[in-house]
Structures are given as C-alpha cells and as structure tokens.
Amino acid sequence: MLDSNMKPETLAAQALGWVDPTTKEIVGQIHTSTTYIRDADNQYRNGRVYARDHNPTFEQAESVLNALEGGGQTLLFASGMAAATAVFQALSPGDHVIAPKVMYWALRNWLKTFAVRWGLSVDFVDMDSLDAVRAAIRPGKTKLVWIETPANPTWIVTDIAGVASIAHEAGALLAVDSTCATPVLTRPIEFGADIVMHAATKYLNGHSDVVAGTLTCSPALATAEMWTRVRAVRGQIGGIAGPFEAWLLTRGMRTLFPRVRTACANAQRVAEHFAAHAGVVEVLYPGLPGFAGHAVAARQMQGGFGGMLSIRIKGGEAAAIAVAANTQLWKRATSLGGVESLIEHRSSVEGEGSPAPVDMLRLSAGIESADDLIADLEQAIASAR
Ligand SMILES: *Cc1c(COP(=O)(O)O)cnc(C)c1O
Numbered sequence: 001m002l003d004s005n006m007k008p009e010t011l012a013a014q015a016l017g018w019v020d021p022t023t024k025e026i027v028g029q030i031h032t033s034t035t036y037i038r039d040a041d042n043q044y045r046n047g048r049v050y051a052r053d054h055n056p057t058f059e060q061a062e063s064v065l066n067a068l069e070g071g072g073q074t075l076l077f078a079s080g081m082a083a084a085t086a087v088f089q090a091l092s093p094g095d096h097v098i099a100p101k102v103m104y105w106a107l108r109n110w111l112k113t114f115a116v117r118w119g120l121s122v123d124f125v126d127m128d129s130l131d132a133v134r135a136a137i138r139p140g141k142t143k144l145v146w147i148e149t150p151a152n153p154t155w156i157v158t159d160i161a162g163v164a165s166i167a168h169e170a171g172a173l174l175a176v177d178s179t180c181a182t183p184v185l186t187r188p189i190e191f192g193a194d195i196v197m198h199a200a201t202k203y204l205n206g207h208s209d210v211v212a213g214t215l216t217c218s219p220a221l222a223t224a225e226m227w228t229r230v231r232a233v234r235g236q237i238g239g240i241a242g243p244f245e246a247w248l249l250t251r252g253m254r255t256l257f258p259r260v261r262t263a264c265a266n267a268q269r270v271a272e273h274f275a276a277h278a279g280v281v282e283v284l285y286p287g288l289p290g291f292a293g294h295a296v297a298a299r300q301m302q303g304g305f306g307g308m309l310s311i312r313i314k315g316g317e318a319a320a321i322a323v324a325a326n327t328q329l330w331k332r333a334t335s336l337g338g339v340e341s342l343i344e345h346r347s348s349v350e351g352e353g354s355p356a357p358v359d360m361l362r363l364s365a366g367i368e369s370a371d372d373l374i375a376d377l378e379q380a381i382a383s384a385r
Contacts, residue, residue, distance in 0.1 A: 080199025093119025157293025264304025
C-alpha cells in the first residue's frame, strides 16, 4: 500500500497501491459471494458475515474515496439517492432540517414528499446567503443542514465553512452534496463538513456506466451515534451497490484527476467563449469573474471551477430547445460527469418548482477537444436563430 501522505492524484491512480498478497495482481477481483464462512467456534474473525453489509469489492472503492476526501469512513450505496436519503432516514421524526432552494431536483422532491410525510420538517433557503441560513435555524430542533455546491442546475455556490460554523453553533450537522465539485476540487471535511455525499454515478465513476452513491463522514463523526444509524440504514434497507458496480467505480476513480481537470478546462473555455455571445443571454459558471459566487468558489475550489455550466439562449424556451436539437457532439441526455459532453433543457425535466429559467440549457463538459465543443455549440446556435 502507498504511504497515505502521498498526493491524492497518486493515491487515486494506483487505487492506494493495493496488490493482492497471493496472486500479486494489481487490479482487484469482483467478489460475488453473498456469504462468508463462520469459524468452528461460531465466531466471524474475518469481520464479514453477509453481503448486505460486507463485500471486499465495496471496501476497495470505499477506502480509495475515503483517502481522497480525508474522511473517517466511507460507505458505498446503490445510487446517489440511496446515499442521500440514508442521511435523512437516520434522523428522527420531529427533527428540523435546512436544505437549499437550488439543489438536485429528485432529492428536493423526496424531501417535499416522503421526508415530510415521515415527520421531518424541512425549510428550503437561499444557500448563497449565510443570513438566510442563520434565520432558518430553529434552536434545539435543527439537526442537519444539507448543502450542494456548486448547485444544480444554476451553479449557485455555498460557503461551506460559513454554513458549517452556523450549523455547529446550533448543534446541527452539515452534509454536503459534493457530486459536482469532486474531491479533486474541494474536500468539504477540511472546511468543516461532517458528511460528504457523492452521486458516484457522475464524476467518480466518470464513464456513464455505473449507478452508485457514497457517504463519507469526518474522522470525528465516525464514532458518533448518528453515523452508526446511517450505517444501519444501509445494512437494514439494503441500498447497496452490486460488486460489478463497485469494481467499475474503483477503476473509474483511478482516472478521476485527469478527467475532472480536463472537464474543468473545457467548461472554462466554453463559458468564456459564450459569455458575451450575440445568441446568449447569460452564462452561469462559477469560473466567470462576474458570477455571483465566484469569490467563494475561488476560496474553496482548487484547480478549477467544475465541468458543469448553464447557458441561457436568446429567444426563450423554443430557441433553447432548438439549440439542443441542433447539437451533434453535445449529446442530448440527462446525467453529468461522464467523459462525453451532455446537454439538457432542465426546466422541462424538473417541472414545477424548478429554479431553471425556461431559456436555459445545462451543459456537462466532457474531455473532448474544447475547440470541437465550441464549434458544435456555435453551429447549433446559428442554425436555431
Ligand atoms: C445525479 C445526482 C444525484 C443522484 O444520484 P443518483 O446516482 O442518480 O441517484 C444527487 N446529487 C447530484 C448533484 C446529482 O447530480
């Protein structure tokens, strides 16, 4: 195994430097066994009992991500949604949580329906305002603040350290959906977060061929009752990834750094190119100096501002949909964080309550040539006008 003080890019590229002690292979096996032998005296000294809780293929993916996030423990789930909802299910009916107005839409819908029916009270606030977060705290009642930064689909930036201190003062935990920042750009635990969540479906795996999610706790939270409950939710409800998905995820994370850095550079080029374009109303991207959250993003994102941006097209909803219809290279599809560039009209996907303007297209920059990506958008805008 590599020295854990090595740089994250080194730890990722070699999946912590793991080598199988028996075969000497450098790529782990896909472990499919659902059960493990007990010792003759009825003990389980190897620590594994049954595959709803224990699987060596998960453990490899979990330990790579845990090192990249600087966490206390990482748990792999069947999807980003299974991971995120496990945090809320570890709370108790009557608890109050604060969530962002701008966030991953399916989780917002779940909070508004299932979580509320189950007895959580949820307030949605403007997470780019620390005053709004402070005002939403209910002393003694607020147990969790959930943030996402940069936040889907308008890329609002939240000050992680600022919200962490407000949450902690109130005795609440801070959880961060860091899917779009990735540990390449931001390590939320260093800014005071207690839990980091990823839709591993996106950048961590990176190849649009795995659905998975993760939760990482801070070293301090690893021994807390709350984290024990989160682990119990996974084990009891069984929202676990399959061994093949876990294996693909470890494989994907080996190239996380170069993929994310290329996606960031491409997004920055595209954002700058279209920022003052005649066919464009506005480009939403944390890497543009004029963007509202730019200064906070520059403080808490290192080496780039992410691969995600949104572009508002002149001519309204019909023009935006026509631009998406005319792209060749940018694939018209949902999801994000893969090596191929994707484009999507979000307001028609998210429906009522979406913060996405109707003239807005969401773009996930892949790792193709930035010149080709820009040329394709140029021709799509020109033919839609
Ligand atoms: C995709 C996504 C999720 C949900 O992850 P799934 O793996 O699709 O369940 C959560 N948050 C963000 C920011 C996402 O992009």
